[in-house]
Amino acid sequence: MALTREEREKFLAEPHIAAFSVDAGPGRAPLTVPIWYQYEPGGDVWIMTGLDSRKNQLISAAGRFTLMVDRLEPTIRYVSVEGPVVETSPATLEQLWEISARYLPPEKVDGYVDFAWKNHGEQVVLRMRPEHWVSSDLGQV
Template identity: 85%
Template sequence: MALSREEREQFLAEPHIAALAVDAEGGRAPLTVPIWYQYEAGGDAWIMTGLDSRKNKLIQAAGRFSLLVDRLEPTIRYVSVEGPVVETAPGTIELLREMSARYLPAEKVDGYVDFAWKNHGEQVVVRMRPERWVSSDLGQV
């Protein structure tokens, strides 16, 4: 059963690991990789990735990407959202901290942020405006 707008936005706002997919070059299948993301109901979804990463280069070339999040319990539920890139901006330590706090226990955030900021290279934030949604809860009757 498809989720209502409120249900799908609430589900996407939870801290799931997303599968990001973006069109690839040269007749290859889409690049699909796991990624942390941030989303608040009614807003844009955003990711942080390396400026020089293949992922960022493909996103910039395609001008859009999709995210798929799912869970298995208590029922199988998923939300897929796709849309255009509406902004690309330099990553900041504050945004890295926000993203890290979404996924890591509080006591691990500072250590991870320090390590990532020093070792992961220049980062960018890519914002996507959700345009097309596909969702379902396969356990609802």
């Protein structure tokens, strides 16, 4: 059964690892990889990636991307959201800390952020405006 707007936005706001997909060009299937993301209900979704990464190059060419998050327990539930990139900006240390704190245990955040900021190269934040949603909870019958 499809989720209501409130249910799908609440689910997307939880810290799931997303399957990220973007058009990879002629003769190629979409690039699909796991990614951290940030979302608050009613707002834009944002991700962080390397300025020179393949993901960023493909997103720049396509102008949009898709995220899909799911769970298996207590019921199989998923939300997929797709939309246009509405902003690209240099990543800040605060944004790196925010997204890291979403996914890592508190005692690991500072060490990871310090390492990533020094070693991952220049990062960008891409904001996507949710335009198309697909969702379901297969336990709601």
